Amino acid sequence: MMGLRLGLLITLISVSAGCGKSVGDSCSNNSACGAGLICDLSVKDGYCTRSPCRKGECPEESVCVDFGVEASWCMRRCDNGQGCRSGLSCVSGDSGELSAQCLDDLKSCQFCGIK
Numbered sequence: 001m002m003g004l005r006l007g008l009l010i011t012l013i014s015v016s017a018g019c020g021k022s023v024g025d026s027c028s029n030n031s032a033c034g035a036g037l038i039c040d041l042s043v044k045d046g047y048c049t050r051s052p053c054r055k056g057e058c059p060e061e062s063v064c065v066d067f068g069v070e071a072s073w074c075m076r077r078c079d080n081g082q083g084c085r086s087g088l089s090c091v092s093g094d095s096g097e098l099s100a101q102c103l104d105d106l107k108s109c110q111f112c113g114i115k
Contacts, residue, residue, distance in 0.1 A: 021048045023062035024076025024112050026085065040073070042115060044087055050074040055103040063111055064103040065093050072103065075111035082111035091115055 005104035020034040021027060027039035027046035040047040050057070051073045058074035066072045077083065078090035093102040093109040104110030 008098070017104045022047055022076075023050070023059055023074045024088075036041065037074075047088075055105075057103070063093070063109055065109075065111055065113075066101045066103050068099055075113060078110050078112050080110070088112040 021032060023035055023037065025033070025048045027033050027048050028041075029046075030038050032046070033039050033048035036052055037048045040049050040051075049062075050059075053071070053074045055064055055073045058064045058073065062074040062076050064072055065075045075093075081090045084090050089112070090110050091100075091113050093100045093111055100113075102111075
């Protein structure tokens with residue numbers, strides 16, 4: 001019986017650990033995001049992110065984007081319009097569309113944001 005309970009506990013912990021939010025997911029407060037992330041409520045439905053960030057510090061699914069005036073944020077990567085949740089657009093960080101510059105070394109830096 002003890003082995004069954006331990007197995008059940010390990011399964012529950014594994015399942016709950018895999019359900020954490022990542023950069024770009026919607027949120028309503030900081031605790032709704034994954035470890036080390038905050039909820040940016042200036043974006044509709046919230047945006048899990050990390051700020052400030054520096055080159056190479058963002059989670060794998062994201063890039064560090066500098067919006068100027070010492071404001072840098074981890075933003076979810078996307079590719080040619082694909083990979084963003086509803087309500088967000090895939091924008092280029094180096095095109096000048098948002099006065100944003102990617103700090104990570106990527107040929108084509110695209111991220112999910114608001115145009």
